[in-house]
Amino acid sequence: MHLFTSRFNPKPEGVAEMPGSVTTPGGFLASGISAGIKKSGKRDLGLLVCENPAASAVVMTANAAAAAPVTVCRSEVALKAVQGVVVNSGCANACTGEDGEQDAREMIRLAAGSTRIEPSRMAVASTGVIGRRLPMDRVVSGIAEAVSELSANGGNDFAESIMTTDRLEKQGAVEVELSGGKVRIGACAKGAGMIAPDMATMLAFITTDAGAPADLLRDVLAAAAAGSFNAVSVDGDMSTNDCAFLVASGTSGVSLEAGSEDLETFSVALESVCRSLALKMVADGEGATKVIELTVTGARDRGEAARVARVISLSPLVRTAFYGRDANWGRLIASAGAALAGEPALEADICYEGICLARGGAAADEGVDPGRLAAVMDAAEIAVKIDLHRGGEEYKMYFSDLTHEYVTINAEYTT
Template identity: 65%
Template sequence: MHLFTSKFVERPEYVRELSGSVTTPAGFKAAGVAAGIKRSGSPDMGLLLSTAPCTSAAMYTTNAAAAAPVKVCTEELSRGALRGVVVNSGSANACTGAQGLADARAMVKLAASAVGADPAGMAVASTGVIGTPLPMDGIEAGIYAAAAALSENGGGDFAAAIRTTDSLDKVGAVEVELSTGTVSIGACAKGAGMIAPSMATMLAFITTDVLIRADLLQETLLLAAGQSFNAVSVDGDMSTNDSLFMLASGGSGLAVEPGSGDYDRFAAAVNAVCKGLALKMVADGEGATKTVGLDVTGAADSGEAVRVARAVASSVLVRTAFYGRDANWGRIMASAGAALSGEAELDADIFFEDICLAKAGAAGPGQPPADRLREVMEQQEIAVTLALHRGHAGHAMYFSDLTHDYVTLNADYTT
């Protein structure tokens, strides 16, 4: 799948897209198998492994009901030195109490034993139905089957194994041209529902063969996530299981150092890959037909810009209007105003693409061109600008429309 199909993602000129996945960078193997967790018999157990010790970075949900695997990762594993990740789909292992924690720890130990790694360097992730205990007999057999199937060509199987309600695999790879040669970045993610900052309801895995310090890798990932996974919304619900992992094998032999031009290129490439994945999640949102790119400008400070953007992006009224192809700018103004309750009167401008629909808090001058507006509302991707005129800060958010199919899918799906 191509990472740069959205008009909201720019591919730097020194980045070349490859046909690949998390196993494209040197030093990685992956696998995906069916362990019997899903009643459908679909793949539901994945394993991603660096063939040698590597540096790592990670981010996790801030949900107060964080799942057992998130707790194990944040409280018990090595920071900056992960070797791999074992992941299951079909059961979130969330809200499962002491047994859930024991099961997550068991997954770590089983995976480490199966691949000959230190358990402190093996992360665990789960996604699926909340409140359901893991079938550990199937899990154990699945982990050993995945370990036996590990391959440099296993990225596609791994992607299939982590899916839940996703209709598309979200995978990709790029090559980044540095002054000393080229390095690769591979990526894979899942997420189509329960997506809202921070991060989004998602699991994401990024690999690279660059040589980089763990602290710098963590900084790189934090910055990229702020403009991607923390800037998307499908339904405004934060998951119990969100996890984002990045592993750097150093397999290319090429290093990047802070403040260098090569690091800037690498960081920009990571940002582009993360944004591409995040927008794939929005486009694949449950029942979604449109992606809206909201650019809030002129906020008093960055906190205000984020608050307003998230309020608009999570508004049911705003999102249903886009599904109905209704250019109802008043709903955007109302959501922004609610986010700024108690502040000075809102005198914002609102543009849909190049059409000014509101000026200084009221309807824009003259009648908008009907044909052009109809054309805009039919687009699969719509750019919206909300200019607050309160300062110089801004924030971009990306969200999907809200459709009949979303309601149907979630009425029929046990969460």
């Protein structure tokens, strides 16, 4: 699968896309098998391992009802030195109490023991239905099978094993030219629903053969997540299980140093990969037919711009208008005004792909070509800009439309 398929995320200079997955960077093995957790019989248990001690960084959900794998990782795993991750789909192991935490610990113990990795360096992740215990008899045998299937060619199977309501796999790899040589970044993710900012509902696994200390990886991952995973919305629901892992094997022999041009080049490449995955989640959003890039400018500060963007992106009225191909700018300005309740009257400009529909908080008086506007609303990607005229800060966010199919999928999804 190609990473750079959206015009909202062009490939950066110095970055070459290549066929691949999480095992494309040197030093990584992966597998994905069917343990019988999903009734469909599809792959539902994956294992990703770095063959040598690695440095890592992890960002996790802010949900107060965080799932057992998240709480166990936070309290018992050395998140700066993750060398392996065992993950299942089909069952979130969330809201399962101490029993669920024990199940998460057992997954770590089994995966670590079979791969000869220190338990404190083996992480665990889950995704799926909330409130149900894992079928541990199947998980136990599944982990044994996943260990036996570990391979440098196992990235595709791993990517498939983490999917739930996703229609498409989300994975890819790039090669980045640095002063000391070339490094690779491989990645995969899952996510199509329950997607909101501050860790969209998703699991993401990113690997690189660059060398870097954990604190440096933490900073570059946090920055990449801010412009990607934390800047998308499909339905505004924050998951209990979200997490993104970045693991560096160092096998390329090229090391990243704070403040260097190489670090800047790597950071740009990493964020572009993360944004590609995030945009694919929005495009693959349950029932989605459109991806909207919303840019809020003219805010007093970045926080204000982000607040306006998020309120607009979560509005069912806004999102159904895009599904109906209706350039109903009134719904956008109403949502923006709600985000700024109590503030002076809002005199915003609103433009769809450069076609200005509102100026100063009222309908624009210039003529609009109906055919051109219709073509804009028919497109699969639509860029919208709202200028608040309150300051000099901006924020960019991506969201999907809201369709009949979204309701059908979630009404029929097992709870």
